[in-house]
Amino acid sequence: MVVVMNLTAGPEQIQAVQQRLEQFGFEIHIIRGVNRLVIGAVGDRRMISSLGLESMPGVEKIVPIMKPYKLVSRESKGQNSLVKVKDVVIGGDDIVVIAGPCAVENREQLLTAARMVRQAGAVVLRGGAFKPRTSPYSFQGLEEEGLKLLAEASAETGLVTVTEIIDEASLELALEYVDIIQVGARNMQNFRLLRAVGRSGKPVLLKRGLSATIEEWLMAAEYVVSEGNENVVLCERGIRTYEIATRNTLDLSAVPVVKGQSHLPVIVDPSHATGERKLVAPMARAAVAAGADGLLIEVHPEPDKALSDGPQSLTPEDFSSLMAELRKVATAVGRHIK
Amino acid sequence: MVVVMNLTAGPEQIQAVQQRLEQFGFEIHIIRGVNRLVIGAVGDRRMISSLGLESMPGVEKIVPIMKPYKLVSRESKGQNSLVKVKDVVIGGDDIVVIAGPCAVENREQLLTAARMVRQAGAVVLRGGAFKPRTSPYSFQGLEEEGLKLLAEASAETGLVTVTEIIDEASLELALEYVDIIQVGARNMQNFRLLRAVGRSGKPVLLKRGLSATIEEWLMAAEYVVSEGNENVVLCERGIRTYEIATRNTLDLSAVPVVKGQSHLPVIVDPSHATGERKLVAPMARAAVAAGADGLLIEVHPEPDKALSDGPQSLTPEDFSSLMAELRKVATAVGRHIK
Amino acid sequence: MVVVMNLTAGPEQIQAVQQRLEQFGFEIHIIRGVNRLVIGAVGDRRMISSLGLESMPGVEKIVPIMKPYKLVSRESKGQNSLVKVKDVVIGGDDIVVIAGPCAVENREQLLTAARMVRQAGAVVLRGGAFKPRTSPYSFQGLEEEGLKLLAEASAETGLVTVTEIIDEASLELALEYVDIIQVGARNMQNFRLLRAVGRSGKPVLLKRGLSATIEEWLMAAEYVVSEGNENVVLCERGIRTYEIATRNTLDLSAVPVVKGQSHLPVIVDPSHATGERKLVAPMARAAVAAGADGLLIEVHPEPDKALSDGPQSLTPEDFSSLMAELRKVATAVGRHIK
């Protein structure tokens, strides 16, 4: 950490900062600049927030040098982590395609979707049973009934399943029925829930918050891993910007940035990011080319009858064509899709 | 609602949309433009998301005309709502100042802060017992112990109290000890929690999410009110933008915008918005001038020893001077501060 | 256009709006909703800003239905436009790679770069002679001397050239020496300059402004085309968001969005968008997979001696490897790179 003192900081203020740092075990280096004094302090990055330095008289700003996360950092582990769920491995050479409807609506809809996405090459089935909806007047999901249908679809097709949980009660239910727990964008900083998911030990799909920095996203993953659960898959799903031509702005650069800073696998959700069916295919291809370890794609047997997010869902036919395109792009970048 | 058909939409596509709308009870008006056809549809705004129109062939876009919220809208109630908590009224002529430390740290800190902010004219005491922290390695709050200290401070000083809850368990605890429940920015779209807070009937301080639009914020309030709890106070606390000179960008325009669209009271938190002590006073004055019904200000007896957010906390002396300034501005805009 | 009247609009206010619209030749459709009245108006979209409707008493808001641009819209021309510069065609099956240093620094640097990028397969040479720099104390470019070096490099290698102009004086000079005129992000709404570039008739590379919406970007292109110059190539180069892990956020979704709304070719600049060498290759691959018609990539013979933007420049070796990767991705999406 570097502590920048302001122009008018007097000797006793500098000394006070120095003492505070030494008291917490930091090693001190004083650098006298042209106009101001800078204190380099070597010690435990995680202590910074306890030091209260920014409130001390004479301190202009604190510049941290180390990253605030540790367990999920590339520095703590050079090799890529592999998250294994039954026979599916996320983070290896194979690009993992997760597909299915936004919401589980009924038995026929889900089973039809499951068979069709499996046929096209998806290895994980998605389906929402608990839907966080902006309006209290919108469809909120089938809850446990939806989870049972996911389990049934899995039993029939052999697909691994993933569903979003929205609180500890839904987590407990989901743990019984599905293979991967999804923490949605709105809960990325629901720290209690992250800890609970961490304690569960189940594989986790952690979506990036709508306006989360990559650093905050990795800190959220750190919450899960710090409870002993290393099976975290990150999912970029678009961030909020001023641009309204797309629902969100898909930040594909996040893929190589995360790959550089963390050992965790990262996948991309082009459906929620763009909100528009026609944009899903080009952005899915781009995600694979950028190095994503997987994709999360909404597919609905009859998108115009969907109870949630129909406009962004692919038909099974569209999805099947897309898979053919994705296989070519995967090959072009030295990866593979089942 | 207005449905814009695309250039190439054929008669059977137009008819299909028309039938779907009529089936849901909408009244139809066809407008033939120079290049494209537009369908005006009169009916229940809350049905739109169930119609799936955006996925129908030939549909280019849907333009809603009505606001998606109803109970919290100015149209549903012309008069300003007053939220009453003991002898404190939020939303009336008096500007309500809420003050206290970011986190409850110990008995002495909280009682000292309570006495001092009361002395200076605050009528509500804030203090965090459950702290949502970005890092799993930071101080997470005293939990129930903190709530007990808030109750003790209230008993001694007569101040009304407010504390943030972070899940249903903390909500249940808080209901026993404090007067106002705060839903933090990170939980603004935790819809389960909003419903639970709604069912509790307690006065609620609902902070705006870090990247929430004003419409989404009002929809979150609609969740609470739709459970029968009308005691909602909105709190603007800065939004995330590209600017890094301040922690967040305080969106003061939100005050008059909310006042125009809703009957609920709205207050402002300049401490979290700016993240810097020197900016709190000017932005607090500006908030009062913009028409805010109250302020939420962090005050700590010894900011440089604070376990959380010290750099933005005022000293009791600073707070006392600020109150004197605020009284003058309040008078200038025809309001009053105790 | 749809005019939404507010709840309290009286008959004489409605009539006044109606008269204003009719006076400007609009055809009127009145739709009476549950709570408010809506006026559908069919006429010339470009008249809207002259109508002053938003200021008329009783008007709540105006919702335009048509796009504000015309000449550049996909609706005005179904086929993709091809921009031809000597033997280079932008917008066809071939993906066009533009490469070279950020700034022209001296003869040796530019000629070395030109030979090397040509060798690797680039068909256009970039090099800045007029540098818009944030600081008045930074290197501002070689100006005409730089243009001459570009012309010399072109003569030797056969490469087409592109350079940024920053005002009418630099435009006039550039017209003498280079093949394509670049309008930078900071000048995307310098409307005088856009008109001048339009009148010149030269092929134009129009970068998206740092916080321009896609609609504003297309309106900027409309300025150029409305002067009779249809040779416009759009270039996505990252937008400003709250994320600081990358210099800007590359908005790759803009590629398919623009392709849907306009007939103009669109290319991508991953170097400026990311600001970091390691991110250039993955984002270049992603751009090709998303459907970009070309790439603009910074290459410097010795990046660590560059006078401008060294950290994002590739070495010639990196560039050569990248070209090999890009060819594979291009083939995977049915395109071709020389």
Added chain:
Amino acid sequence: MVVVMNLTAGPEQIQAVQQRLEQFGFEIHIIRGVNRLVIGAVGDRRMISSLGLESMPGVEKIVPIMKPYKLVSRESKGQNSLVKVKDVVIGGDDIVVIAGPCAVENREQLLTAARMVRQAGAVVLRGGAFKPRTSPYSFQGLEEEGLKLLAEASAETGLVTVTEIIDEASLELALEYVDIIQVGARNMQNFRLLRAVGRSGKPVLLKRGLSATIEEWLMAAEYVVSEGNENVVLCERGIRTYEIATRNTLDLSAVPVVKGQSHLPVIVDPSHATGERKLVAPMARAAVAAGADGLLIEVHPEPDKALSDGPQSLTPEDFSSLMAELRKVATAVGRHIK
């Protein structure tokens, strides 16, 4: 400046960085941290961009300590600068109100507006003669004719005048007729124009760019001042964010932030920021309470007939009432309005 080396940086890489720094006259301090080495370098901040350090092998990042601007910084001059134009002083105790129509439309409109705003207490008349418009099909201004009308209005009323220039040609014309030159948001980084304005020596109103950071805005001012023209007034006018309830988001915190970092006066434009008449008054009051040195307010004799930005223009009556309110707020914060 602090240079952070990455984890794997070897001794020869560290030495190379050290040599580069010493070669440019920097004094070096090596700090060995737990995991990585950090180099503190004391020297001329303005040299940083020439060093190319970020491209050197082993370098992870560069953290500048000093601000990049110098002449405009508070550190270079402790006292507030006063910008004097005839008998108007901007930056002193008096809050300066600039008012008038968005665009000069005709003689009667401008003279009526001038008389009315003067009557209400404005001391500077605004009026656009060169309008940068998003659409090539919108009204572009009366140009020299408009400037002459401004001069006439000034002669009659004694008001000081300000108008926006959009290139060097319009600057030259404006210098003949008006007292203050406005550089608009879209030209805030038109560096050639900034230099030309600097050389002119005329007082300058420098609007903040739509997505400019405060640092970039001060750097733009540095361009003007570095040409010897210290008469710069900064103007906050809203920034682009994700929020669409207002045209832009007025960043009032920028007022105290700029006051802390620079000695230049700063005023606020609530009309363009909000884009809506009803929001102008509350945000104008808030700006004064936040410490602004002045306001820029659009007033039009007949807003619903305005050729540009009618919806945000006040009527003369509204403006007159607002002035009465502003005088009270100014008094409350120890300032004064004529």
